[in-house]
Amino acid sequence: MVSFDHREPGTDPAVWTPFLDTRSAAPVDLGGIGSVVVLAPHPDDETLGAGGLIATAADAGLPTHVVLLTRGERSHPDSPTTTASELATVRDDEFTRALATLHPGVTASSVGISDGGTREHRDEVTDALRRALDDAARPTLVVAPWRGDGHRDHRIAGEVAEAVTAEAAGVSLLTYPIWAWHWDDPSASAQPWDRARVLPLADAVRERKRAALDAYASQVRPLSGAAGDEAIIDDRHAAHHLRSTEWFFVPEPTASRSRESFDAHYERKPEGWDFERSWYERRKRAVTLAALPRERYRSALELGCATGVLTAALAERADAVLGTDISAAPLARAAVRAPGARFVQASLPAEWPAGRWDLVVMSEVGYYLSPDDLDETIDRVLGSLDDDGVLVACHWRHPDDEAVSSGDAVDARLAERWPRPALVRHVEPDFVLSVLPGPGVVSVARAEGLVR
Template sequence: MVSFTHHTGGTSERLWQEAEWSGRSRPLLLAECAQLIVLAAHPDDESLGAGGLIALAGHLGLGITVIVATNGEASHPQSPTLTTVDLAAVRRVEVVSAVRALAPAAIVRLLDLPDGDLSQHRNSLEEAVFDEVRSGTAGPAAVPWLVAPWRLDGHPDHAAAGETAAIVAARTGARLLEYPIWAWHWSTPDDPVWRAGDGSRELWGIDLDVAARERKNTAMAAHTSQVQPLSDRAGDEAIVQPGFAAHFERAHELFLGDAHTAGGPAPAEPSAPASATPGVSLSAGFFDEFYAGSRDPWGFETRWYEARKRALTLAALPLRRYGATLELGCSIGVLSRDLADRTDTLLATDINEQALAVARDRLAGLPGVTVERRTLPAEWPAGTYDLVVLSEIGYYCSPADLTVLLERCRQSLAPGGSLVACHWRHPVGEYPLGGDEVHAALAALPGLDRTVRHLEHDFVLEVYEPAPARSVAQREGLVP
């Protein structure tokens, strides 16, 4: 996360205006929206980042739901006048008043999740957002819009909310739009953060008419505990100070979203073997066809290339031994056999039953080893793991499924755990993605430090650990 505070001056709004950012954006067309769902990590996020959009949608009579994840009770941790319980009650009233000012018919859902700790409650948040999207009224000609804080906004709760929204959008086909808030404060127009990602994200803008701007200003003012001091005592200062508020008094709002205006869930798997379709994850039928007539089509048991890569993968693991390991895409279980010697329990999964039959024979009788057929990322196993192995399967995913897959990997990591990923770098026509694309997306995951990177002409091998991560030498006391 970016280190910043609301007490600092931040980037002037004039600098953003001089950079003419509104001219860089593509126009948002509300005619394409059948339902608007706005997710806020804290009360006031919805008004600052998407208040104008809500007002315009309300004027058009669209169905609007605002989901507020937390009560924002941690906004004034040093307040001498209000407890966190008091602040929660105040901010709940404020957000309802603000949304009514924007769109009187909008529905407000308050989830009461803990402020500052949203990343530990992703499952509850995802369930609430998913249920709202699925219960909506968007018809086949127009998808619902899911509008959430930007994942790279710099605040951990904003990141958790944005990442959760991305997962729900990938699962449901909702159009995801992300709104920056604190990034206007700590970044600049030339900051590389705006170019992060795989190039598929674009800037989208919507102009606000006079009525929408008036409604937004009224909504912002309704968050009295944030835009005005709680008292004149230290610790009660306003959070949204005038220089910061100026970013949200523009005649337009800006969002980051996919280059394509609408997404959609991956089509159902075909009942018979089928070749790959561009932009769609490879199906079970593809692998059934690939394994037909061959026990080991990749040569895991015979090729020196595979044996060497396997040895490098095992050597890259930061710990001598792990408690629980999840192996994604185990195939015939050759790497699984080596992993079983380094872990107390191993859950090895694959999509193809023929490969799993070979793996079960190879791993039979080993203590703590379970082999299961799972279609990923949809059939994700419960629990957390000390080691997650993502070897040679990321490029089988569509970009949307890869987003979900990597986020699931991150969420499944236990504190101090390791995520090891290894992928072939040469292009394969049938695969939706390349190995380098998979690892670029992996590098963009927030909250992880890369502790190992091994790059060859043929493959890339990396290890990520929850930040702040320690090196092997640090763990053994060789360096501070």
């Protein structure tokens, strides 16, 4: 955690100028974006870090919404003239006026977490962002503080934004620095400049940003001449944010769960999960098999077959079954459990097996894949599935510390990418199951000739 004092002069804004002039960064591209959601830990963070982007997006007609987490009432903890309650009311009004200055069409919601308390209320931050995304037109650009900014509330907001956007379909993320300009050193910068994006600001937008910042009188001017009432954002600090450009970072790409982590899991637990004794597992397996629209298949592919318990059941419904897993250890057990099936160790989607299939099963696998790997896996399935084939995807809906997304996020992405509606979609508190058909699949009754 970075330690800094906002009362110290900090890095001279002029020192950043030659550094930024030499940075090569892709521009922020709002083309194709359906809406923008900005996460602000305190009133004024949205203007300092993303005021130009807010104004630019709103000018372009994009619905733009700011989620304010705290009221910023602890900005002057040593003030002898103003209480925290009084400051909260002042900053509420300043926030409203600042947004109207950036663009009158910008909307906002306030969560009301205590200033400095986001760590203790992380779930409320998560819920607030998810609610905003529920109402946002896709594709949605989320803009949130950079998690390395050095302020605890900024870190929590950044971490939550990364987690929520990683599991949401049709959502991208940009993060903005606030205090890093103050404490960081351009000669040995800690900021991820290899992932930087830059937004040039039109003169009129820059002037509206300047006016919006000026609306925060409690922050840019002293509350009084008394000690403890000094300006939080003096001219020197404001200069960092009133440049002709705004700078953002894209999050580091999420990696799929590693082979090493699965190997370690099977070393601790050779059977992996309690597939055979757990009623939950046995019932889920029965639901999965019951959802198959055909009694028999020519060629089935199971992605992430683990120790082969489901594979053995699939072998009773298919002429040929291939099971794959990233780890070698469970495949040895799977070969014993399902001797009629074939098994290959493979890291998907890169090591995709050759062949065509009329049944592909993805059970409890998708949320271990990065967004890019999940998309490529979907493409691979579509490219190797026969017209009369189906993909059956079943995923746990509760948190998993080893997962990189969630079962709901995987199911949503499958629905978004699959070219046809689901034939079956079963949702309950513990898992979600979807059967996604090829172009030649018809309903069971139609296949049986019961309806025309």
